[in-house]
Amino acid sequence: MAAAPRPSVRIPVSTYRLQFNSRFTFKDSRAIVDYLHALGISDCYASSYLKAVPGSPHGYDVADPTRLNPDLGTPDDYWAWIGELNAHAMGHVLDLVPNHMGIAKSANPWWLDVLENGPSSRFARFFDIEWHPVKDELADKVLIPILGDQYGAVLERQELQLAYRDGAFVVRCLDDVLPIAPDTYGEVLGLELDAWLAHQARAAGDRDAEELQSIITAAEHLPPRSSRDPDDIAIRAREKEVVKRRLNALVERSADVRALIDSTVRRFNGVAGQPRSFDPLDRLLNxxxxxxxxxxxxxxxxxxxxxxxxxQLAALRMEDPAVFEEVHRFVFELVQRGAATGLRVDHVDGLYAPGDYLERLQARAAGLLHSDAQRPLFIVVEKILGAGEQLPPEWPVHGTTGYEFAAVVNNVFVDHRNERALDDIYMRFVRERRERLSFDDLAYRCKKLILHETMSGDINSLGHQLNRFSERNRHFRDFTLYSLISTIKEIIACFPVYRTYVTPDQPVSSHDRRYIGEAVAAAKRRAPRVTSVVFDFVERLLLKQTAITSTDECDARASFIGKFQQMTGPVAAKGLEDTALYVYNRLLSLNEVGADPTRFGLSPGDVHAWMADRQRRWPLALSATSTHDTKRGEDVRARLNVISEIPGAWKAAVTRWRSVNRRHTTDVRGAQAPDRNEEYLLYQTLIGAWPFDGDVVALRERLRAFMMKSLREAKVHTSWLSPDEEYEQAVFRFIDAILDRRQPNRFMQAFLPFQARIAELGIYNSLAQLLIKITAPGVPDFYQGTELWDLTFVDPDNRRPVDYETRRRMLAELTVCTQTEAATRLLEHRTDGRVKMFATARALGVRAAMRDVFEQGAYVPLQTAGARRDCLFAFARRGAGATAITCVPRLIASLVPDGSGPPIGPAVWSETRIELPDANGTSVFTDVFTGATIDTQQVAGVTTLPAAAVFERFPIALLTGDS
Incomplete structure (x- = not known):
C-alpha cells in the first residue's frame, strides 16, 4: 500500500544557527536542545556536518558528502542529537553545500581519484575541469597550486617525497599525499628492476620476480588516462585496484620486493645538493x-x-544528474528519515542552472516524503539581492537566508537627514576628493582588481571559449582574443547584480535583459577604447540574439552564457564584499553582505512598503540580523547607527582622537601606518565593539586579528597575495599604543565617555531591531549566542565558542520573575545582556502562540503622530480574531540627548501616539514584556495608542489583543 501524502510542510517558527566544528560537536548540540526549546526556538539551523577537511572550523569544505564528519562525533552521537530534537518537537535545517568540495589535505577521495586517473576517472565529470586549457602543458592535467615556492626549488629541497603505501605509490607534499598513477608504476620500479632481477635470478627468486613483472605489465596495460570511453573508465577503475592488491600482497610476503621498493624510493627522492639526482622524480611527476x-x-x-x-575548494558540476544524485545521496537519506526537516542551499548563484537544481531538489524531496505539496521541503537559498532585485518567483523555495532583511531593518535606525554631513566628515578625515569616494567607482575598481589579480586565469579561459564561438561565424571572427577578454572583464566589472539566470530553453526575462543592458552600457562608458561592436556582440550573445546555424553552435552559446553567469557572482563577491567594503568606511554599519553602503537610511514608509511586499512574496524567508557571514555583529551595527544621528559630536570626537594619536603612527616607506582611512575604520570598530566590561586585553588580540584581515582584504597596503608584515606590525603597534592603560592615556580619556553614550543608545537600537525581526514577515533567525549582546567581528571572530552554561543559568533565572519585575530589573542591569534574552524569549513565545497571525496575517503599517513621531516605528500583524502590534523607538539620540537612560515615560514621549486606522474591535491591548494593559484613545476621531503609555516601563512593546 502506498504511503499517504503528507498534509503539510514543516515551517520553522524560528531558527537558531549552530556552527559545528571540533569545539562544538553533536554531543554539545544535544546538551543545549532543552535550553533552545525554553528560549523559544523551534528549529536548529546547522552548519554543514558532512565529512569535511580535517580540522575545518566551518564545514564548508566538505570532502565526502556521503558520511558524517568524524570531527563532530560518531553516528550514534548524531542520532542522539536528532532524537533530542524530536523529543522537544523541534526541527532541523541543514546547510547544504552543492557548489563545491574541499580538496585540501588529500581528504577528498573523489578528487584523489581524478588526480590518479585524469579524464578517465569516474569522478572527472564531477568537477568543473578544463582538460584542454590555454596552456598546452596542462592538456589532460589538473593544475595543483599547493607549493610554497617554485616547483624546481621545492623538488630539490626534498619537499616532494615519493613513498610507498599499501600497494600504491604516492608523493608527499606537506599536508597533501597525492597519488601516483598505477600505469606509471613501471617507471618507478624500473629504476632498479634490471639489477634486482639479475640478483633474483642468481638467488633463485623466480616466483616473486615473475609476479612483480606481471604486475608491472598489468599496470602498463591499463586503459589510458585520456580515455573518456565508459567501458575504459570502468575497466581502469577495476583493474588498477587489482594491481594495488597484488603489489601489496607481494610486498607483504617478500622481503626482497620490499627491499627493492625501499631502495627505489630512496633513489627517487634524490640527494640534497645534487640537482641531477632529482631527475627521475621530476620525470615521474611530469x-x-x-x-x-x-x-x-x-x-x-x-x-x-x-x-x-x-x-582548496573545487567547484562541482551539479548540472550533471549523476553528480546531483551522488552528492545528495546521504542528505536525501537524512531527509527521508526525518533528521533534516529543511535545507539551506549555500551560494546558489554558483550553480550552472540554479532553478533546475532547486526543481530537482524539491522533486526528490516530494518522492522521499510522499508529499504532493508544491514545495514539500522547507528550503531557503543564500542569495544576495541587488538594489531592486527580486528572488526569481518561479524558484520552488521559501525565500532567502535574509541578508536583504538585515539591510532593511538596519536602515530603520540610520538618520538619512545626515548623509551629507557624514560624507563631509569622512571626506575631510581621509583627505580625499568627493569623486574619489564614489562607491560605484570604487566597486568597479575593486572588481577590476580581482579580475586582474586572482581570477585572470578564469577570465582568460572564458575569453578563449568566447573566441572559439566567434570563430564559427564570419561576422565575428575578426574580433581579437584580447578585445574579447577585455570586453568580458569590463562587462563583469559593471554588472549591477550578482548574476542573471538565462537558460537555453526559456526566453530571456525582462529583468535579466535590463541587467545585461545596464552592464554593457556602463562598460562602454568606462572603456571607450574598446570598440563598441565587440560589446554589442557579447550583449547579443548573452541575450541569445546571435544567429545559430547548428546544434553545436547552440550548445556552444549556451555553455558560454552558463559559464559567464557563474563568473559574475564570484567577481562581485570578492570585489564588493571582500574588497570594497573594507575600503569604503563612511559608516561601517552599512557595510554588510547583501547591503548597499550608499543607501543611507530608509523612511518608515519605505520600510513598510518593503515589509508588505515581503509578506506577499516570501512570507517564510528567514529574517536574519547576524549570520556567520556578517561583517560585524548585530549589536555592533546597532551602536554604529547612532553616529548617523550625531554628526557634530562625531566630527569633534574623531578630530580630537586623530590629533591625540598622531604620534603613534609610523612612517613605512613614505606611507603613514595606519593611513587615515584605516584609522577611521579603527575608531568606528572600537565604538561598536568595545566590551561592556572594558576587558581591553581580550579586545586587543581580537582587534589585531580583525585589523589584519581588514587590511589584507582592502588590498591597499597589504594583501593575502602580497602581505606587507612591516606595515601590519606598524598598525598593531598603533593599536597597542592607543589601548595602553598602564599610564595616563589622553585618547582613552576622550574616547570612553563618548563610547559609553553610544553604547547606551545602541542597546535600545538593538532591542528594537530584535523585536522587528521576531514580528515582521519572515521566520526569525538567530545566530549562535546572539540572545545576549553580540559585539563580534567578522569571521573567524564570530565562530568563537559560545558560553551556553551562562546562558542556561540566565534563562532559568528569568523564569522565576514576574513580568513587571523582570522588565524593570533587567533594564537596570541592561549591560549584562539578560534584557535581550528576556525580550527574545517573551516575543518568541507570543510568535509561537499566535503563529497563524505572524505567518499568514496581514502586515499593517501604522502611522505615528505628535512631536516625536519620527522617532517611532510601528506596525500591526492582524489575523482572524487576533492582532499583535510592534512598537519600537528609532533615532533615539534626540529622545535622550545625554544618553543617560532608556527612552521611556511621558517626559520622553509627551503626546506622541500610534494611530490605529482599524482597531479591529480591540480597545485594550496587553504588553507582553511588562504585562501592562493599555487603553486606546480617540484623538480627532482616530483610534490611537499613547506612546507614553506604550513605553511607560520598557523601551520596546509588543501588544496583543483579541477582537
Missing part, C-alpha cells in the same frame, strides 16, 4: 595527470573552477 605548481600560479593558469578564488 607523467601524472596533475601539474604541481607554486600557489601564485593559480591566478593565471588555474584550470578547474573554484569557489570564488579559493584553490
Amino acid at each position: 607523467e601524472q595527470s596533475y601539474r604541481l605548481a607554486h600557489w601564485r600560479v593559480a591566478s593565471e593558469e588555474i584550470n578547474y573552477r573554484r569557489f570564488f578564488d579559493v584553490n
Whole structure:
C-alpha cells in the first residue's frame, strides 16, 4: 500500500544557527536542545556536518558528502542529537553545500581519484575541469597550486617525497599525499628492476620476480588516462585496484620486493645538493595527470573552477544528474528519515542552472516524503539581492537566508537627514576628493582588481571559449582574443547584480535583459577604447540574439552564457564584499553582505512598503540580523547607527582622537601606518565593539586579528597575495599604543565617555531591531549566542565558542520573575545582556502562540503622530480574531540627548501616539514584556495608542489583543 501524502510542510517558527566544528560537536548540540526549546526556538539551523577537511572550523569544505564528519562525533552521537530534537518537537535545517568540495589535505577521495586517473576517472565529470586549457602543458592535467615556492626549488629541497603505501605509490607534499598513477608504476620500479632481477635470478627468486613483472605489465596495460570511453573508465577503475592488491600482497610476503621498493624510493627522492639526482622524480611527476605548481600560479593558469578564488575548494558540476544524485545521496537519506526537516542551499548563484537544481531538489524531496505539496521541503537559498532585485518567483523555495532583511531593518535606525554631513566628515578625515569616494567607482575598481589579480586565469579561459564561438561565424571572427577578454572583464566589472539566470530553453526575462543592458552600457562608458561592436556582440550573445546555424553552435552559446553567469557572482563577491567594503568606511554599519553602503537610511514608509511586499512574496524567508557571514555583529551595527544621528559630536570626537594619536603612527616607506582611512575604520570598530566590561586585553588580540584581515582584504597596503608584515606590525603597534592603560592615556580619556553614550543608545537600537525581526514577515533567525549582546567581528571572530552554561543559568533565572519585575530589573542591569534574552524569549513565545497571525496575517503599517513621531516605528500583524502590534523607538539620540537612560515615560514621549486606522474591535491591548494593559484613545476621531503609555516601563512593546 502506498504511503499517504503528507498534509503539510514543516515551517520553522524560528531558527537558531549552530556552527559545528571540533569545539562544538553533536554531543554539545544535544546538551543545549532543552535550553533552545525554553528560549523559544523551534528549529536548529546547522552548519554543514558532512565529512569535511580535517580540522575545518566551518564545514564548508566538505570532502565526502556521503558520511558524517568524524570531527563532530560518531553516528550514534548524531542520532542522539536528532532524537533530542524530536523529543522537544523541534526541527532541523541543514546547510547544504552543492557548489563545491574541499580538496585540501588529500581528504577528498573523489578528487584523489581524478588526480590518479585524469579524464578517465569516474569522478572527472564531477568537477568543473578544463582538460584542454590555454596552456598546452596542462592538456589532460589538473593544475595543483599547493607549493610554497617554485616547483624546481621545492623538488630539490626534498619537499616532494615519493613513498610507498599499501600497494600504491604516492608523493608527499606537506599536508597533501597525492597519488601516483598505477600505469606509471613501471617507471618507478624500473629504476632498479634490471639489477634486482639479475640478483633474483642468481638467488633463485623466480616466483616473486615473475609476479612483480606481471604486475608491472598489468599496470602498463591499463586503459589510458585520456580515455573518456565508459567501458575504459570502468575497466581502469577495476583493474588498477587489482594491481594495488597484488603489489601489496607481494610486498607483504617478500622481503626482497620490499627491499627493492625501499631502495627505489630512496633513489627517487634524490640527494640534497645534487640537482641531477632529482631527475627521475621530476620525470615521474611530469607523467601524472596533475601539474604541481607554486600557489601564485593559480591566478593565471588555474584550470578547474573554484569557489570564488579559493584553490582548496573545487567547484562541482551539479548540472550533471549523476553528480546531483551522488552528492545528495546521504542528505536525501537524512531527509527521508526525518533528521533534516529543511535545507539551506549555500551560494546558489554558483550553480550552472540554479532553478533546475532547486526543481530537482524539491522533486526528490516530494518522492522521499510522499508529499504532493508544491514545495514539500522547507528550503531557503543564500542569495544576495541587488538594489531592486527580486528572488526569481518561479524558484520552488521559501525565500532567502535574509541578508536583504538585515539591510532593511538596519536602515530603520540610520538618520538619512545626515548623509551629507557624514560624507563631509569622512571626506575631510581621509583627505580625499568627493569623486574619489564614489562607491560605484570604487566597486568597479575593486572588481577590476580581482579580475586582474586572482581570477585572470578564469577570465582568460572564458575569453578563449568566447573566441572559439566567434570563430564559427564570419561576422565575428575578426574580433581579437584580447578585445574579447577585455570586453568580458569590463562587462563583469559593471554588472549591477550578482548574476542573471538565462537558460537555453526559456526566453530571456525582462529583468535579466535590463541587467545585461545596464552592464554593457556602463562598460562602454568606462572603456571607450574598446570598440563598441565587440560589446554589442557579447550583449547579443548573452541575450541569445546571435544567429545559430547548428546544434553545436547552440550548445556552444549556451555553455558560454552558463559559464559567464557563474563568473559574475564570484567577481562581485570578492570585489564588493571582500574588497570594497573594507575600503569604503563612511559608516561601517552599512557595510554588510547583501547591503548597499550608499543607501543611507530608509523612511518608515519605505520600510513598510518593503515589509508588505515581503509578506506577499516570501512570507517564510528567514529574517536574519547576524549570520556567520556578517561583517560585524548585530549589536555592533546597532551602536554604529547612532553616529548617523550625531554628526557634530562625531566630527569633534574623531578630530580630537586623530590629533591625540598622531604620534603613534609610523612612517613605512613614505606611507603613514595606519593611513587615515584605516584609522577611521579603527575608531568606528572600537565604538561598536568595545566590551561592556572594558576587558581591553581580550579586545586587543581580537582587534589585531580583525585589523589584519581588514587590511589584507582592502588590498591597499597589504594583501593575502602580497602581505606587507612591516606595515601590519606598524598598525598593531598603533593599536597597542592607543589601548595602553598602564599610564595616563589622553585618547582613552576622550574616547570612553563618548563610547559609553553610544553604547547606551545602541542597546535600545538593538532591542528594537530584535523585536522587528521576531514580528515582521519572515521566520526569525538567530545566530549562535546572539540572545545576549553580540559585539563580534567578522569571521573567524564570530565562530568563537559560545558560553551556553551562562546562558542556561540566565534563562532559568528569568523564569522565576514576574513580568513587571523582570522588565524593570533587567533594564537596570541592561549591560549584562539578560534584557535581550528576556525580550527574545517573551516575543518568541507570543510568535509561537499566535503563529497563524505572524505567518499568514496581514502586515499593517501604522502611522505615528505628535512631536516625536519620527522617532517611532510601528506596525500591526492582524489575523482572524487576533492582532499583535510592534512598537519600537528609532533615532533615539534626540529622545535622550545625554544618553543617560532608556527612552521611556511621558517626559520622553509627551503626546506622541500610534494611530490605529482599524482597531479591529480591540480597545485594550496587553504588553507582553511588562504585562501592562493599555487603553486606546480617540484623538480627532482616530483610534490611537499613547506612546507614553506604550513605553511607560520598557523601551520596546509588543501588544496583543483579541477582537
